[in-house]
Amino acid sequence: MSFAERYEAGDEEKRELAKLAWMALMLTPGMGPTRIWKAMGRLEAAERAQRAAQAEAYRAQHGRRPQRGRPLKVATDAGSVQTAIQAADQALQQADDAAWVLAVVRDVLRPVDPRTGHVRQAAAVAADLHTAAALLREVGGPATTAATLLDRRAAGLVAYLAALDHALAGPRAVLGEQDLCFLAWAWHHRSSLGLTDAAQAWPHAPVVAAQVWAALDGAVRASGMVENLNSVLAPHRAAHRGLPGPLLAVFQVYRNQRVFARGRRAGHSPCDLAGCASTHWLDALGYGRIAPTAEREFPKQARQTVTTLAA
Numbered sequence: 685m686s687f688a689e690r691y692e693a694g695d696e697e698k699r700e701l702a703k704l705a706w707m708a709l710m711l712t713p714g715m716g717p718t719r720i721w722k723a724m725g726r727l728e729a730a731e732r733a734q735r736a737a738q739a740e741a742y743r744a745q746h747g748r749r750p751q752r753g754r755p756l757k758v759a760t761d762a763g764s765v766q767t768a769i770q771a772a773d774q775a776l777q778q779a780d781d782a783a784w785v786l787a788v789v790r791d792v793l794r795p796v797d798p799r800t801g802h803v804r805q806a807a808a809v810a811a812d813l814h815t816a817a818a819l820l821r822e823v824g825g826p827a828t829t830a831a832t833l834l835d836r837r838a839a840g841l842v843a844y845l846a847a848l849d850h851a852l853a854g855p856r857a858v859l860g861e862q863d864l865c866f867l868a869w870a871w872h873h874r875s876s877l878g879l880t881d882a883a884q885a886w887p888h889a890p891v892v893a894a895q896v897w898a899a900l901d902g903a904v905r906a907s908g909m910v911e912n913l914n915s916v917l918a919p920h921r922a923a924h925r926g927l928p929g930p931l932l933a934v935f936q937v938y939r940n941q942r943v944f945a946r947g948r949r950a951g952h953s954p955c956d957l958a959g960c961a962s963t964h965w966l967d968a969l970g971y972g973r974i975a976p977t978a979e980r981e982f983p984k985q986a987r988q989t990v991t992t993l994a995a
Contacts, residue, residue, distance in 0.1 A: 798869075809842045813838040871900050882896065
C-alpha cells in the first residue's frame with residue numbers, strides 16, 4: 685500500500701472516530717448542545733492541524749500534495765499541532781469537570797438524600813452550592829459564568845428547604861430524627877417499593893406519616909408556574925410592546941374568572957377552586973356577555989355545479 689493510500693485510509697478512520705466522539709459527547713450527562721459544539725470545534729482544529737502536518741510531510745517527500753483539493757490553511761509545525769491537541773484535550777476535560785459538578789449540584793438540591801433519607805437543611809445546602817461554585821471557577825472557561833450565577837442564586841435555590849423544615853417540625857418532635865429519615869427515605873423510593881400511602885410505610889402512626897409525606901410532596905423548588913405564566917403573557921407583551929397596568933388588570937380578571945374547559949378542573953374557575961364567588965369575566969369587568977351568533981345552516985346536499993353531459 686502506497687503512502688497516499690495509507691493516508692486516505694487513515695483519514696477515513698479519523699472520520700469514523702469523529703462520529704464516535706460526537707456520539708460519546710451526546711451520551712455524556714450534562715453536555716448540552718453548546719458544550720458539545722465547543723468541544724467538537726477544538727477536536728476539529730486538532731484534527732485539521734494533524735492532517736495539514738501529514739500533507740506537508742508527504743509533499744516534502746514526494747514533491748506534490750497527496751490528494752486534490754485546496755490545501756488546509758493551518759499551521760503545520762509540530763508545536764502548533766501539539767498546541768491544538770492540548771486545546772482539544774483541555775476543552776474536553778473542562779466539559780467533563782463542569783458536567784460532574786453540575787450533576788452534584790442537582791443531587792444536592794433534592795430535598796431528601798436518596799441513600800440515607802436525611803432531609804437536607806438550607807444552610808448546609810447553601811454551603812455546598814458555594815463550594816460547587818468554587819470548583820466551577822477552578823474548571824475555568826464558560827464554567828466561571830455558571831459559578832457566578834450559582835453564587836448569586838444560592839439563597840433562592842435553598843429557600844424552599846426552610847419552609848420544608850418548618851412543615852416537618854411537628855412530625856420531627858413526635859417521631860424523632862431517625863424515624864423521620866426512614867419515612868423520607870420511603871417517600872423518595874415509594875415507586876420502586878410499591879408504596880401508595882404513607883401508612884404503608886409507617887403503620888404505627890399513620891396520621892403523622894401522612895403529614896411527613898404531604899410536606900415532602902409540597903416541597904416545590906421549580907419555577908414551572910412562573911414560566912407558564914410568562915409564556916401566556918408573551919404574546920400580549922409582544923403585541924403591546926410591554927405590559928401596561930390596565931392590560932395586567934384585565935388579564936388578571938380573565939385568568940381568575942375563566943372556566944376550565946377540560947381536565948380534572950373542567951367546569952370550574954380558579955375563583956371557584958379557591959372558594960370565592962365566581963362570575964363571567966365580562967360581567968366582572970362590567971361589559972356583559974356577548975350574545976352568541978346563530979350557527980349558519982348549510983344545505984344538506986350541495987347543488988350540482990358541474991355539467992355532467994358530454995359535449
